[in-house]
Amino acid sequence: MKLRSPERAFAFPGKTLRSSSKDLRNVKKTHKEAVTGTFTYHCVFKMEKPILSDYGTNYGTVNPVYGVPAPAMAAAPAAIIHGPSAPPANMFDAVPGYEGTLAGGGGGYLPPPMPSAPMPAPEQAPSSPNWNIPRISEDRAREAFATYVSSKCCYSSAPVREGVITNMEPFNTYRYRLETFTESRSTEWSQEPYTGQPVDAGVQPAPGPWQIAAQTPAFFKDHKQTIKVPYTSSVKNCHDCLGMGRNPCTTCAGAGNKPCWVCNGSGHRLSDERCTHCNGRGRENCSSCSGNGSCQCNTCHGKRQLLVFIKLNVKWSTEKDEFVAQDSSGLRVEKLGKVTGKELFKDAQFMVYPVRGFPDVSVAQASERLVGDHQVKYAQTSRILQQRQTIELIPITKVNYMWKGMSYVYYVYGNEFKVNAEDYPATCCCSVM
Known part of the structure; x- marks a missing residue:
């Protein structure tokens, strides 16, 4: 009609x-x-468009072939489902000595206490002798050059076979490195589902962050450790589910059902054909909550209560700085980052003195500057456990060669005999057919 x-x-x-x-x-x-x-x-009633959220009784006539359809399922209520929220501030007890502790961290590292005994004075390191760079042979330079070219898919080996070495020049290049091994500590409020763990808050005063013993790893080995601060653990109702152990399902908004994915909630397919997936209801049980409308709380794992405590985060890290003395070879300094050299000098102790009497003045100046910088930068928020300084001699050989009447250069550097040849004359463009 x-x-x-x-x-x-x-x-x-x-x-x-x-x-x-x-x-x-x-x-x-x-x-x-x-x-x-x-x-x-x-x-x-004649309506401009159907209200899909109201799945009441079917209006109009019923196709006698299908019989009476199953009762419609109610649509999900209009509800706002919130995700896990941050714990409220009043959830955490006041613990003397930990007043600035935040949930989830973010308070920064805690300054270490002043040492009760005087720090041992660093020992003066002996002066380093003047080292000369050993020259590499022409055969060794050719071998390194051939290895380099063979690793390049588009390089012809003709310059290696036919090129004539005209000059080999060694260069002095020193690398100074300072390492400071530090221990840093920070605190944060933490929580875990309560399953009967000991509760000790208020039994006695909690120890300070730097009074808690931690197992120090080997020097210059980075490591992390978390420790539950004694006498800070208490039990609270879960703030996320309000102590219920379950939360409304976010997929179906707590209804336990959702629109049928086959008929898109209409209850029919292909005009008046009833949807067989939802039996004409237009909705199906929510698979996320198995039709219950609620899911286990992700915060308390259904336990309804949380053990709240202060967590101490201990971090051991190696802070590094290095300086490479300038040379006139022409090789870019960043190329030396992946090679090693011959160790000329090594000094490791609680605190190191700047290097004295080294033949390259720039290395001695860099040592004095970096030692002072590390004291200022890391002693404020960390405990310095050990320092180590080294000086390496990195061999660099500049090789000049002729090929087809033109002069070219390549460099052999490091203990690994790495090669750099930016002006290699026999390169080609490869294409995949």
């Missing part, structure tokens, strides 16, 4: 009545009250 607005139609058994908007005001019964007495009537 096709209706024209503002007319409405009332379908009674055996007859159809038409009425205007004015007449509708005389109709007092709602759809839920539509079944009365000995007859049933349906109110059919």
Whole structure:
């Protein structure tokens, strides 16, 4: 039956009545009250578009082939589901000595206490002798050059076979490195599901962050350790689920069901064909919560209570700085980062003195500057456990060679005999067919 607005139609058994908007005001019964007495009537309204969130009784006639459809499932209520929230500030007890501790960290590292005994004075390191760089042979330079070229897929080996070495020049290059091994400590409020762990808050005063013993690893080996601060553990109701152990399902908004993915909530497929996946209901059970409408709380894991405590984070790290003396070879300094050299000098102790009497003045100046910088930079928030300084001699040989009447250069450097040849004359462009 096709209706024209503002007319409405009332379908009674055996007859159809038409009425205007004015007449509708005389109709007092709602759809839920539509079944009365000995007859049933349906109110059919023409609407601009269906309200998909209201899956009440099906309006209109029923296809007798399918019989009476199953009752419609209720749509999910309009609800705002919040994710896990941060613990409230009043959840944490006041612990003397830990007043600035935050949940999740972020408070920064804690300065170490002043030493009770005087620090041992560093020992003066002996002066380093003047080292000369040993020269590499021409055969060794050619071998390194050939290895380098063979590792390049688009390099021709002709310059290696036909090139003539005209000059080999060694260069002095020193690398100074200072390492400071530090211990840093920070605290944060933490929590875990309560399953009967000991509760000791208030039994006695909690020790300070730097009074808690920690197992120091080998020097210059980075490591981390977390320690539960004694006498700070207490039990609180879970703030996330309010002590219920479960939270509304975020997939279905707590309804336990969601629109059918086959019919998109209409209950039908291909015009009037009833959806067999949801049996015409338009909705299906939520797979995330198995139709319960709620899921286990991710914060307390369903235990309803949390053990709240202060966690101490201990970090051992090696802070490094290095300086490479400038040379006139022409090789870029960053190329030396992946090679090693011959160790000329090594000094490791609680605190090191700057290097004295080294033949290259720039190395001695760098040592004095970096030792002072490490004291200022790391002693404020960390405990310095050990320092180590080394000086390496990195061999660099500049090789000049001729090929097809032109002069070219390559470098052999490091104990690994690495090669750098930026102006290699026989390169080609490879393409994959």
